[in-house]
Amino acid sequence: MSEQKAFSTNSSYEALTDRFRRASLIGDALGILDWDQATTMPEGSAEGRAEQIATLSVMRHELLVDSSVGENLLAAQEAFQDADAESWDAANLREMQRSYAYAAAVPGDLVEAAARANAVCEIKWRGARAANDFASLVPALQTVIDRVGDIAQARSEAFELDPYDALLDEFEAGTRVNQLDPLFGALARDLPGFVEEVLAHQASKPAPVLPDGPFPVAIQRALATKLMDALGFDFGAGRLDISHHPFCGGAAGDVRITTRYSEEDFTESLMGVLHETGHALYEAGLPELWRYQPVGKALGMAIHESQSLLIEMQVSRSRPFLEFAMPHMQAAFGADGTAWEVENFYRLYTRVERGFIRVDADEVTYPLHVVLRYRLERALLFGDLPLGDLPGAWNDGMRDLLGIAPPDDRLGCLQDVHWPSGAFGYFPTYTLGAMAAAQLYGAAQRDLPNLAEDISAGQLSPLIGWLRTHVHGQGSFCSAEELLTAATGEPLNPQVFLDHLRHRYLGDA
């Protein structure tokens, strides 16, 4: 640890930590403003809020591209040369360099042009989706695509990466097409047949029954709170609120998740809350000492999604968890009967269906939705797919992969906000996250022999403790690949996920 001391008295490094601390706190302020906008803000205040957010974003960007940053990074690197390359300070310096490289790779006017194009297109998209009118979106979306292409090009040159890799890398460092192509190729090849098998298997068993409502919102909230509490969510440093699109946001030490409730069906909202709780536990478990430094932040979006999917898919949709949760559900709604048996809820929560909408998809069909988007976004950006042909290509892809085609674009290529908001290279992280979740959960089961019994008894702390040690508390100290290897014994191995699917959906477990 002596090297940490040496580093921390280096004046260039100190100047950097001050600067990144400030940028991090601006990010926290933005997190609260975003949360407020989605949950609380009066409708008429949207314009002013956009100005506030733009101002803080620009100021944060300016902090990171200031000419002193490059100089201080060089000087600090020099000073760190003989020091312990395995220290947190060294990792922090590495993450600072990454942030700086990202901020500096793209000229400010391109950043601004892209932000404006995204903002315009996102608003257009809302109207186009509501009106099922893809054609009206084309001009704005083409501008977004052009700017994303420019950004990919600029980063490609700065980082010597394939342009699409330069997009992927932003969301999950180290993700590359040459890893995704074989992975997604195998999914596209094997998963459609697997879905057939699962549907046949499922048809041989009784269909699940949806419990009868109504389910008052206040009771749903109290039930969700109880389960969040069991998972270790700290309401002294976090909140649960309502928003149209559920998310996990807020600030360091103030982690806020949201959901939406339907009084007819509580089961979806409940799983949504548990999903966001997985994200929140990650944020809350990041290393406190490094809270405002780059190395103290969450790894990329794939690892983030692995934490939500681990809690939702691996834990909460399992029989042991439902055994724990069932008495609480019954007590909350004063209900009993066959619909309220663990086995029925298990069938309900592992139901596989071919559907048009990604966010409603089960864990078996979900990767096919991702493969479709992965193919199409590359073709739009760097291939030969004209934007006007997207709806046709979308529907062809759906038929190919899922055997169904949407009746309209609202249920097709207009469903997601990602492309209109400029997020290209993001979709793959959902499936990488599902795979990492399965692999991490497998390792936790190996390390914690009583895990199933603990969970069915409502004892979640051994699992959460394991995640704190192996994932949350690691921040961005090492790469995702190193983290997975240290926690599970090997880098990302898609077979673990596929085995999980086979076991859960074709076994009788």
Added chain:
Amino acid sequence: MSEQKAFSTNSSYEALTDRFRRASLIGDALGILDWDQATTMPEGSAEGRAEQIATLSVMRHELLVDSSVGENLLAAQEAFQDADAESWDAANLREMQRSYAYAAAVPGDLVEAAARANAVCEIKWRGARAANDFASLVPALQTVIDRVGDIAQARSEAFELDPYDALLDEFEAGTRVNQLDPLFGALARDLPGFVEEVLAHQASKPAPVLPDGPFPVAIQRALATKLMDALGFDFGAGRLDISHHPFCGGAAGDVRITTRYSEEDFTESLMGVLHETGHALYEAGLPELWRYQPVGKALGMAIHESQSLLIEMQVSRSRPFLEFAMPHMQAAFGADGTAWEVENFYRLYTRVERGFIRVDADEVTYPLHVVLRYRLERALLFGDLPLGDLPGAWNDGMRDLLGIAPPDDRLGCLQDVHWPSGAFGYFPTYTLGAMAAAQLYGAAQRDLPNLAEDISAGQLSPLIGWLRTHVHGQGSFCSAEELLTAATGEPLNPQVFLDHLRHRYLGDA
């Protein structure tokens, strides 16, 4: 208007407007963070929030003291020389100079030392008040007083003002001791006898009856919302929430007020809401074109308080308003009987009582609380009152002015947060505001002959329109004195307030 064009193409002035716009938007972000902290934030997140707020505050300060600001101000002044001195751009430049002078007059390390002393002392104060332990507050409060003294000295030199004037001037530009001394001297001389008269007069009439509760919070809120709505509060660009200490905050175009409810007595909370609504209407009515510029901001705290007191004291506690509100109150709580007659509520809402606590004081005794604080804060800062002698001096002053002395310091010199948080020179604005409110309301009555009838019919828009024209929409275009003169025909005239008191509390009106 041609001069406005000339100005706005001046590059120095444009650089300034960009910079002040940014500072204003940071201020808006701070407004939302403050609001969230008081209403919504989990308790355990206080430390992180303090860091966010400190970071944004420092960045805003840095914007305003940047070396380019002074240069651009000089260049813009030069360019404005031959232009219309009466234009909004000229007024904006003047307000920029004022902001810059304030930011630049005090060295950064003193600003920081004072902020830290205030933060430490405010926390100490909470404990000391709860424990009724003034002695434990003395060291921290002495540090605050020392730093405030240093700031007053620095400003005194920069602005060539008496040091206490330099403190007053921050909260209400142009306020001077040589104006306050005769004013508060006259109040100290005449008001105690007047209170005697009022109490005797009041004793000759039936005592008001407090309506019987309980009053459910949800119904109180709905009632408050209805009256806010009648006053023109726009819920599409504002909110009403709960906090321990009621306030008006938020951001430009997003004005948020708070209250607290007691289920035993709704009358206090309701008046509190109407008071904050007065502040909110001012903020919402500021000139939209100048929203993010210094000239578009509210004038000082005295004019702000005049707007809350005009709505609360002049309007809401009047018979015409109670005639309008009474059916709504009765309907809300399903109540009737003698307690629910306008005359009873009028007596309740104009009840005069000698009390220890300033925030609970009626409008007759309130100025005496202010005079006490005015005398004592000057003696602490620039006179010969040692801090250890404050409790005794407080109790002597209370006996002098109000004829009662508090049984302990919790009800005495520990009651207010102002001094522990470094706000010296603030208290006088409450009474200046009360006087301006009476004077402005008198002018509105003169200009709107049907005002009483309109109000009793629930037609508040003529009055609010008058305030928009004469106060809200003026922003900081002119000084408070000029604003009062333009609206009422004369500068601040305390006699109007005293006449109002005599009329309301000794007349039979």
